[in-house]
Amino acid sequence: MNLFFSLVVIAVLIALPWLLVGAAGLDYLFGVIVPYVALAVFVVGLIMRVLQWARLPVPFRTPTTCGQQKSLPWIKPSRLENPHSTLGVIGRMLLEVLFFRSLFRNTRSELRDSSRLTYFADKWLWAGGLAFHWAxxxxxxxxxxxxxxxxxxxxxxMEGLDSFFQVGLPIIYLTDVIIIAALTYLFFRRIINPRLRYISLAADYFPLLLLLGIAVSGVWMRYFDKTDIVGIKELTMGLVTLSPVVPEGISALFFVHLFLVSALLIYFPFSKLVHAGGVFFSPTRNLANNNRVKRHINPWDYPVKVHTYEEYEDEFRDVMKAAEMPLEKE
Amino acid sequence: MYDAGKVILGIVVFLALVTFPLWYNLAGEVSVAAPELEKAEGSQCVQDAEWMRGHHMDLLDDWRDEVVRDGERYFVGPDGQRMEKSLSNTCLSCHVNKDKFCDRCHNYMSVDPYCWDCHVIPKEVM
Structure with missing residues (x-):
């Protein structure tokens, strides 16, 4: 059902520009108005989301220890996996953002030999995700x-390197192949594994199909059903210099591509795709594990009456002494 | 707002990235319109202009393969005219200036075809 719903939405998103471009005045709607609205929604929506996150206090460090914490001087701390300094945190964030370090730890559990539960490393999701994001x-x-x-x-x-092998004409970009392969894998991964399919929502299928639609329409336009790209650059240059024009002779396929990208921009701030901004707000990634070095005060704390051990000892010194318990001060 | 400095810095970087094309093109002060192409000297192209705009590279690619691999050196145009399948001799006999025809769009679109790795530009020989 979730998959079916996503497929129907994608089909509608493709059909709309496909059928309506060419009708009176709608080139301007799909070529200029929709992209501008989409960009505005994307920028404003993402900033609102970020400001919403920034309003939430994160008073305590939540260390997810994946390495030795900073301790005694002769114990070697793990500076990147369990950072205690800002520099270490920057390193951990870079590893997370650029190489998906925590996903690299992904494990899978399976019943093997009928009843034995086995955990093993599963790098496929990491590899597919990393390939997709970089491409x-x-x-x-x-x-x-x-x-x-x-x-x-x-x-x-970048174009030269991406078309390094000079295969075909126009030369095939390696990233075009990689992005479609990675997205196809990530999509079928959700369908083929029954447990994964059970927990997959429309919000999981839809972004994958949308990105796949964008990639396939772009590839189709570049390699198969070619159109006048000089006209397209006139349109895009008009958009970015705020003097929009819609030249003649641009194929409907381009408008499909542009409309799907607009849909992605609009969908972005309100879906799981905002992890692009959210990753920078992950308390388990962006805070140093220095709870034992530095005291972090809860911002909404009211003054709590504390009874320190020294005061406790003062209060019960005679009783403790009589019971021959060890004392810090005699 | 917590960590206001860092959050605002992040937002500023994001806005700078999104609006970068606007600043870049305004600072460049160059015409953003599509380049003007020099008019061809002949009257009839091997295909119509609309098709050529998108597909000229396919035509040249096919010509190259047919000439080099199969030895089929001639092509019958839409008006029945027999022409040599040749970039330097046929195409460039009408579109006489490479830099005022080919290069204008290729530079505008940042396309770097490898035609001229092997072919010589006729003007340069003369």
Whole structure:
């Protein structure tokens, strides 16, 4: 049902621009108004989400210890897995954001030999996720050739490396292959494993299908049903310089691609995709484990009357002495 | 708001990234319109302009394979005219200036075709 719902929504998102572009005035709607609205929703929505997170206090460190904590000087601490300094935290965040360190620890449990529960490392999700995210980043960065004039050298260098093997014409980008392969794996992973399918929601299938739709429509436009990309750059340059124009002769496929991207931008701040911003607000990742070094005061604390051990000893010194209990002060 | 400094810094970086194309293009002060192409000298292209705009690379790719692998050197155009399948001799005989025809769009789109790794540009020979 969740899968069916997602498929229907994607089909509608593809059909809308496909059928309506070409009708009077709707080129402007799909080429200019929808992308602007989508970008506004994306930017404002993401900032609102971030401000909402920033309003929540995180008074205590929640150390998820994956390594030796900073302790006695002769015990070697694990600076990245269990950082006690800001520098260590930056290192852990970099590992998390760039290489998905915590997902790398992913394990799977299975009943083996009929009754023996076995845990083993499962790197496939990590590999698929990492492949998708990096390919997506490079694909997005490559698209800056449509948004910048003159095209900066770094974009050209990236394109050169991405088309390194000079296979086919137009030359096939490696990231195009990787992103579709990774998304296909991540999608079928949810379908094939029955337990995973049981817990998968429309909110899990939909983003994967949406991204797959974006990637496939882009690839289709580049390699198969080619269109006038100079016209497309006129449109995108008009959008980013706030003087929008919709040139003639751009195929409906381009508008499908653009509409799916707009849908992604609108969907982004209100879905699980905001983990892009949320990862920076993960208390188990962005706080140093220095609870034993530094006292962290709860911001909503009222003054609590405490009874320290020294006072306790003072109060019961005679009784403790009589019972021959060890005392800090005689 | 907690950690206001860091959060605001993050938001500023995000906004800078999103609006980067706007600043970049405004600072560049170059025309953002599509490049003007030099008019061809001949009257009839091997295919219509609309199709050529999207698919000229397919045509050249096919021509290369047919000439180099199969030895089929001639092509019959839409008006029945027999033409040589040649980038330097056929295409560039009408589109005489590579830098005012090919390069204008290729530079605009940051496309770096490897035609000229092997082919010589006729003007440069002369």
């Amino acid at each position: 997506f980043l490079i694909v997005v960065a490559r698209h800056f050739r449509f948004f910048l004039e003159p095209v900066p050298w770094c974009v050209s260098v």
